[in-house]
Amino acid sequence: MNRYDHKEIEKKWQDKWEEAKVFEASDTSEKPKFFALIEFPFASGEGMHMGHLRSNTAMDVISRKRRAEGYNVLYPIGWDAFGLPTENYAIKTGKQPSVITKDNTDNFRLQLKRAGFSFDWTREVNTSDPSYYKWTQWIFLQFFKKGLAYKKKMSINWCPKDKIGLANEEVMNGLCERCGTAVEKRDKEQWMLAITKYADRLDKDLDTVNYLENIKTQQRNWIGRSEGxxxxxxxxxxxxxxxxxxxxxxxxxxxxxxxxxxxxxxxxxxxxxxxxxxxxxxxxxxxxxxxxxxxxxxxxxxxxxxxxxxxxxxxxxxxxxxxxxxxxxxxxxxxxxxxxxxxxxxxxxxxxxxxxxxxxxxxYNLSIKKVVEPVFIQETEPGKVRKDLPVEEREAIIAIVKHWSEDKYIGLKWKEVAWGTFITGGIEEGQTAEEAAKMEILEETGFLHPKLVADFGILHGKFYHVPKKVNRFAHASTLLFRLEDDQQKEVLSEEKAKHEVVWLSRAELQKFLTPATHFRALDILNGIEFYS
Structure with a gap:
């Protein structure tokens, strides 16, 4: 068997592809259109690196798949030949930028063709070609005429060696990505484009594209649309x-x-x-x-x-x-x-x-004042809010009951549903939160002498009450009690059928509790502060 000569075989088929113009997009085709685009390579290097192969291959796979599916695919190629990279390379080599650009793009072109990428070479562009950049100049003038291009003095990343402004992505650990010089912040007059005038449309139109959610979030952050x-x-x-x-x-x-x-x-x-x-x-x-x-x-x-x-x-x-x-x-x-x-x-x-x-x-030990109370919405089972059902509001209590001699607390292990909670229940008309809590403690545990120690405020939570089959929006006064002794009366059988009373440490409660509001109550008990 003859040894496989990849250079000969690949060149043979690449020549045939070029002769048959299989990768050229048609301006008059009736097929559905598909436009594929990679970032044009900088013409500041002598040839390709692995990053080019990686990104080009990914888009090439998509382009070939679309052609196989019957699309008229436009997959152009070009050279990003303006700006800091080309200027730096010219300074480094001592050659004219125009000479460097031609030499480098000739080699890039040869390498890209050898790699077999399915670019439409009839659409090749060069950003330093006057026939190309006259259109970017034309677009800029249209922006300027419409008030969308304007000058503004602002703080930018400045490389004192290259004497040029840098994008955030060109600053690595405080250093210029190109030359390694420490980057400074300087106020410079810059040309700006007023994309914020289109922020609403840009933001809304992201709902219509098939992007990953994290990419949409990045785009929305870049658009910077805010109402306030x-x-x-x-x-x-x-x-x-x-x-x-x-x-x-x-x-x-x-x-x-x-x-x-x-x-x-x-x-x-x-x-x-x-x-x-x-x-x-x-x-x-x-x-x-x-x-x-x-x-x-x-x-x-x-x-x-x-x-x-x-x-x-x-x-x-x-x-x-x-x-x-x-x-x-x-x-x-x-x-x-x-x-x-x-x-x-x-x-x-x-x-x-x-x-x-x-x-x-x-x-810095500054004052923290809560002025808006959060609503904790149960988003996991059991008790996830049912969107197809109405919501009933209810004044309620969460009673945290501490043991008379140990650092343990009462938990209710529900039998009909996989809930783990503190003592909880509603506040009836005419009752105070403390009265309602003491009544629930007596009914559900039988303990006779709970003493109120602290009022942790009101926790608001939406959840689906599984036993009662309703969505609840509970406004729960959260109270800490300590039992004065172990005196206890018999609990009714109907209460025993609902849940089992268990004594738990704070660490055990962390694994035991299921509703979001009860987790927050535990955080308050543990002295954990956080924003909401």
Whole structure:
């Protein structure tokens, strides 16, 4: 058997494909259309790397499948030959960019054809070709005429060596991806495109495309569509300077009463003015603030906004903001988790109802005020809310009952349904929550002497009450009792038929409890705080 010569066999069939024009899309075909596109390779390297083979192969498989299914497939190829990569390569090699682009694309073309990718080579484009970029210039002019292209001074990632702005994706661990120089934040005038004018349509149209949900989420975050209100906070100074206003954009105006501090981005215009030489005395710790701002400028936005990152900040001493709802004076901070270009670059912090604000408040020992009570919706069985049934509201209690001598608590192990709960029940007309809880304790356990120790407030939960076959929206007063002794009367047989009384440690309760509201009650018992 002759040895398989892949070079000869592959070239034979690749030549036949090219002669037969099997990969060329038709402009007049009646077949359904399918457009496939990869990112055009940068013409800044001498040839392909494994990343090209990976992405090109994936799209090539899809394109060939679509042709086999009867589609008229347009799968073009081209060269991204403008910008920083080509410029850097030209500087590195000492050759003219036009010469480099031609040499490199000639080699790319040869390699891509040898790899057998099914590109339509009649559609080959080069972004540095005047016949191509005249259309990008034309599009830009149309944007400009319609007010969609405009200039704005803003903070950008700046490479001091390459002397160029960088996208967040081109900054790796605070360094320029190309040259390894430490990236700085600089205010530069930039051309911007007003995509926010189309935010509603862009967001809505994502519902019509067959993307993975995580990709849709990324796109929505990029679109940045937000509905909310702009609220102005008065700023007052210990030094007696004239007060001013700082506007804040918020999507949660309903939490205004829970604002306990304000945060400004390091690039916020107010902070920039407050630390310059012309405004001495505005901030008492100006050097501390300047140092923090300098450190923040070394970080890229992805690092600054990473949810897992430890939040940092510096209080602006000598200045306070005034909560417009309560009139309370609240501290002001500069913190790098706030970005200048998101909203107004200022955040009204509501630590009881925002994860980042909560983490920051805990770290700096700031006030946490709950002003909105969460609703816990049962989304797992047993007790998952039935969407086909109405919801009945009910005033209720959750009674956490502690042993008279041990750190153990009563749990009810239900027999008709796989529930594990604290003592629970409804509040009848004319009853207080404490009276209703004591009545349930007596009926369900027989214990005679529970003593109220703490009121944990009201927990709101929606669930499907399996034994009663109804959706419930329970507003449960959550009370902690301690039994004074072990005196107990006999429990009725009908109560025994519903559930078994068990004594459990806190660790055992963690595995035992099933409803979301009862889990939250356990967290409160354990002293666990979190935003909601």
């Amino acid at each position: 209100a702009e609220i102005s906070f008065k700023v007052i100074f210990e030094g007696g300077q004239q007060s001013g206003l700082i506007p804040v954009f918020t999507t949660r105006a309903d939490t205004l009463f829970g604002v306990t501090y304000m945060v400004l981005s390091p690039e916020h215009p107010w902070v920039t003015l407050a630390v310059d030489e012309n405004h001495k005395g505005v901030i008492k710790n100006v050097e501390e603030v300047r140092t923090y701002i300098a450190e923040a400028k070394k970080k890229d936005e992805i690092t600054r906004t990473d949810a897992g990152k430890v939040k940092t900040g510096v209080e602006l001493k000598g200045v306070k903001a005034v909560n417009p709802a309560t009139g309370e004076e609240i501290p002001m901070f500069v913190a790098d988790y706030v970005l200048a270009h998101y909203g107004t670059g200022a955040v009204m912090a509501v630590p009881a109802h925002d994860e980042r604000d909560f983490e920051f408040a805990k770290k």
